[in-house]
Amino acid sequence: MFDSGFGGLTVARALIDLLPDEDLVYVGDTGRYPYGPRPLDEVRGFAHQITEHLLADHDVKLVVVACNTASAAALGELQQLSPVPVVGVIEPGVRSLVAATRNGHVGVIGTVGTIGSGAYQQAVAEAHPGVKLTCAACPGFVEFVERGETSSDQVHVLAERLLAPLVDATVDTLLLGCTHYPFLARTISDVMGREVVLVDSADETAFRVRALLGELDLARPAGERPGRHRFESSGDVEVFRRLGRQLLGPELDDVGAVSWG
Numbered sequence: 001m002f003d004s005g006f007g008g009l010t011v012a013r014a015l016i017d018l019l020p021d022e023d024l025v026y027v028g029d030t031g032r033y034p035y036g037p038r039p040l041d042e043v044r045g046f047a048h049q050i051t052e053h054l055l056a057d058h059d060v061k062l063v064v065v066a067c068n069t070a071s072a073a074a075l076g077e078l079q080q081l082s083p084v085p086v087v088g089v090i091e092p093g094v095r096s097l098v099a100a101t102r103n104g105h106v107g108v109i110g111t112v113g114t115i116g117s118g119a120y121q122q123a124v125a126e127a128h129p130g131v132k133l134t135c136a137a138c139p140g141f142v143e144f145v146e147r148g149e150t151s152s153d154q155v156h157v158l159a160e161r162l163l164a165p166l167v168d169a170t171v172d173t174l175l176l177g178c179t180h181y182p183f184l185a186r187t188i189s190d191v192m193g194r195e196v197v198l199v200d201s202a203d204e205t206a207f208r209v210r211a212l213l214g215e216l217d218l219a220r221p222a223g224e225r226p227g228r229h230r231f232e233s234s235g236d237v238e239v240f241r242r243l244g245r246q247l248l249g250p251e252l253d254d255v256g257a258v259s260w261g
């Protein structure tokens, strides 16, 4: 699995909890984060490069694109070209969103790249045409998470400004359409109000992976040995280890370096 940095760890947590027997390789492309403000073509190139690395150097049996921006930019192509199944986070996120709404008026927040791509607007319109959707890009949120700053006054002030259109639209359910945002859930919930349900794609993505491994007969035998977890970063590995462990938990122990030549 991969993300631009620490955000995909929210999906890694769900995968490790749901599939404790599976081996996991996580690439955090912190040397090139953030993906959100970059042109989608560039992000697509990164997604191909990391997928090739996972296939060639780790012989993975399935790839999870644990990043909404990369899913929006490259999922279709990766699914066509890859010899193994590729799972993104947009469709699972939309499933959680639509399952949770009571009044049919929902919101999605994400990076500039994700919201600008129209991927969520299209996914909701195609699968659930009756649902009313309000979207907002939240530039700056990812940078706070990457600094380990998840509940400061500054992030609260930024959240009040960026989330105002969602508050005004009176959505009853808000999808955190960037894998970094669950780390800001408390701040986002304070601004949106307790009555607004926050959902993310982590659990649904893990369920999708479990279903696919089962269908394709690719699951490791239960109870044989605990899954092994490897983490790699294209940026500062010591920073990744320290902050990643704080965000994910004790499974993040050792971090290897990866570079793109």
Ligand code: DGL
Pocket: 003, 004, 005, 007, 008, 033, 034, 035, 036, 037, 066, 067, 068, 069, 070, 111, 114, 142, 177, 178, 179, 180
């Ligand atoms: N976590 C990523 C996402 O879900 C990307 C954040 C970024 O690098 O801008 O979109």
